[in-house]
Amino acid sequence: MTSSPSEPTGLRERKKARTRAAIQRHALRLFHEQGYSATTVDQIAAAAEISPSTFFRYFPTKEATVLYDPFDPVLIEAALAQPPELSPAAALRATAQTIRTQIAAEDWERERERQVLVFREPELRTAVMDKFAEGIDLLAGLAARRTGRAADDFEVRNWAGAVVGVVMAAFAGAAADPGADTLVILDEALAHLEAGLPL
Template identity: 40%
Template sequence: MATSRTLRTRARILDAALDLFERQGYDATTVNQVAEAAGVTPMTFFRHFATKDAVLVTDPYDPLIAEAVGDQPGHLPPLERTRRGLLAALGDITPTEDATARRRVALVARSPSLRAAVAVGTEATQDAIVERLVADGTDRLDAAIAAAACLAATTAALLAWGTAPDDVTLAQLVRRALAHLAPAGAPS
């Protein structure tokens, strides 16, 4: 479990990085500049974030998402369990997390060099969902297809959100994206 000091240091690094990325651009900002702005050493930066792109594309939500998927009724098809789990996980994001996520997503949406990092982050989320579904008895291929489909829709919504008007929420766009995968008559 992370200590409050560790969480504060991580938040300070994240805030400094976002400020610098927004001011200077992602590609023009170095890890040393972020560390200096956050008042930490580069080594401390790397204790919290494995790479510069990790500041923007990693998040603590994979276990939450996997748990939300696992909490869905087991009689539902894997795609519907995953879709509903992602929708349920949205409700646990605080307004502060939402504002920080919007800044991160806006930067990613404007930086083509980060697309590969987004794919890696999405793969980690997919793996967490697949493992949860498999643990509940779902065939691995069926679990992978369900997770990939829902995450593709969610990623499209995330990238659109980064450049959407301020009054459009992440939850609105993700609900809209996942509604395309809902069976007829299912709640969206």
């Protein structure tokens, strides 16, 4: 489908991103209010003032509204923009501090609610393992671009897997602590990784 003159591709993509964000926002609110299992796609669609068929154009399943991480592209873009002399791990730590100033507090609170839901709901916990596997590919690509090495390089993928491991541990710990600051815990996890994971 081509863009019309009155709706350039950039505008159309922004509108789609806003609709996707609205659907996820209403889904998370309903999951919080009435429970994940008790909430239906029809209820989410009604809350977002869209049809169920429109819902499925943005998310293939109910669980996808929780597993979708809108900040992944922001994180990668910010990490790639860090000074080239920083190691990949140091670039990720600097990125966490950079995005703290770029993302509104209410957006981070919603992201924290999403993470808590993922780690508390058994069926979502299982599904998120596939997302973390995708994260290895994402991080390997980031490391490759920052180091000039291949994304399928053995050491690059090992590093990406280690990052995913510490991120999983950090997020699981943050989900269990209502007062936790996810970005602080993430920074501590990456600092431990950067130090070689000493015990």
